[in-house]
Amino acid sequence: MLKAPSLSKQMKEQQLLWFSSSNSYVIVDEHINELINLFVTNTEKSSFISAASKTIGVTDSQSEIFYDEINQLFSTNTFENKNTSKDLPFDASFRAYSETYIVNGAALQVNYSHKRVKEILHPQIAHLVSEKSNNVPQTIFDIFYANNTLYFYKNTVLIDSYEAKNYHVLQGNFCMQLLCVLHGKTEDDWLGTIHASTVTNDKEAILVIGKSGRGKSTFTAHAMAAGMNLVADDFSPILAKNKQVYTYPAAISIKSGAFESLSKMIPGFDELPLIFKGEEKGSVKFVVPFQNKNTKPQQSYPCQKMVSIHYKPESKTELKEIPFSEAMEIFVPDSWISPKEVDAKEFMDWIEGLSFYELTYSDTPEALEVFSKLFNSQG
CATH class of the missing domain: 3.40.50 (Rossmann fold)
Structure with missing residues (x-):
């Protein structure tokens, strides 16, 4: 079932739309927004063509083109998130490399299973490494690689897993977790x-x-x-x-x-x-x-x-x-x-x-x- 934009905001001569099902934003002009409103109230193709022809004064063939384009827009911005996370029981033996970072005076430990896994995250935060910290880490992250999959743990609890080719998603999630530790927040606060x-x-x-x-x-x-x-x-x-x-x-x-x-x-x-x-x-x-x-x-x-x-x-x-x-x-x-x-x-x-x-x-x-x-x- 196609879902209409959940939010719409007028921004000068344009309309900013938000689709909740895909958490995506689309910008349209006033003309397209008027057609979208017609589409929402006339989901059947024949009904839309008739309404567009009467309301806007365009031909039936042009109305059909508009219908197909808007239908594609809605389809592109409608999907449900599915949890594709794979489970891998936590195993401390995967901890081949370990670094302790100091963030706002607090110690944070990150363990990596492989050198190339470490290269995904470490270079950006290498300057935070503490060789001689007396602080006991309150948060421990582990990033393991197995079966062409990257696994991300916080205090031995699996946060998520990612296909190796999607390592950039891991980078984003790690940044979010580090951000929350840095400022004492949760993801919901941002x-x-x-x-x-x-x-x-x-x-x-x-x-x-x-x-x-x-x-x-x-x-x-x-x-x-x-x-x-x-x-x-x-x-x-x-x-x-x-x-x-x-x-x-x-x-x-x-x-x-x-x-x-x-x-x-x-x-x-x-x-x-x-x-x-x-x-x-x-x-x-x-x-x-x-x-x-x-x-x-x-x-x-x-x-x-x-x-x-x-x-x-x-x-x-x-x-x-x-x-x-x-x-x-x-x-x-x-x-x-x-x-x-x-x-x-x-x-x-x-x-x-x-x-x-x-x-x-x-x-x-x-x-x-x-x-x-x-x-x-x-x-």
């Missing part, structure tokens, strides 16, 4: 984790998004080197209670194309180890986030602006406002938004309150100067 980096001037934060290869992580690393503070890289958590962005301590993944520019900006960059992250990314370096010594770090920051970064060789520096739909097409596909209806509504309200920009540049210092002025503007 509105979402946005596929964006976040920088701050210690008063407010700006979310930085970007299509793959356009220099988002490089830009945030330069911003950090220029005196701004990094709140989170690639994984920006939003708390449902106050809609603020919270810190997440992962290192910044830097691709080889940015090595030369950052080696001049970040002390010790040339000595950082190369980590191979697959054919698509190649070898990367992980830059440890550091704070401006003149400021006291906070756990969270208010945020009302989002900037899409676009590094384009030989281009002029240009900052322009863009519609929310353009920004959402970039960050939503790889973000996690809470599937609860109350949170979906809060997320839509939060999006409505943001200002969206695109920053195109080739001169990094000039771009940083333009970017930094957004902290003082009203948006």
Whole structure:
């Protein structure tokens, strides 16, 4: 049975729809939204064609095309989640590698069954390792590999399992678990984790998004080197209670194309180890986030602006406002938004309150100067 959008919100000239069954967001214009409303009340094809022809004044053949397209939209955004988790009895003998990390003063232990399993998660948080910790870990995670499946445990209880090819899902779930330990929260407390980096001037934060290869992580690393503070890289958590962005301590993944520019900006960059992250990314370096010594770090920051970064060789520096739909097409596909209806509504309200920009540049210092002025503007 096809399910209609559970929520709908007017956003200027467009409509933002939320489908609860797939926890997905769709943006349509007013014309398409009118057709969707007709579809919801006239699910039979002949009934829809008749209603569309009378209400909108289009031909029967055009109405039929509209019906098929909307029917496809609903089908694409209608599915029920199925638990495909495989069980593997916990076995401490799988613990081949073990690391203890210090997070907000508390010890956290992660055990890995194989070196390649460790490579999935460890490089981003290697700077949190404590060789001499007297703290007894309150939380112990285990990541095991067996039968082409990755198994994720918390305090010996299985959280979930994943086909090896879906290791990125494990990465996301591990980040969520670490985030909850870091801030003393549960998954239910979070509105979402946005596929964006976040920088701050210690008063407010700006979310930085970007299509793959356009220099988002490089830009945030330069911003950090220029005196701004990094709140989170690639994984920006939003708390449902106050809609603020919270810190997440992962290192910044830097691709080889940015090595030369950052080696001049970040002390010790040339000595950082190369980590191979697959054919698509190649070898990367992980830059440890550091704070401006003149400021006291906070756990969270208010945020009302989002900037899409676009590094384009030989281009002029240009900052322009863009519609929310353009920004959402970039960050939503790889973000996690809470599937609860109350949170979906809060997320839509939060999006409505943001200002969206695109920053195109080739001169990094000039771009940083333009970017930094957004902290003082009203948006």
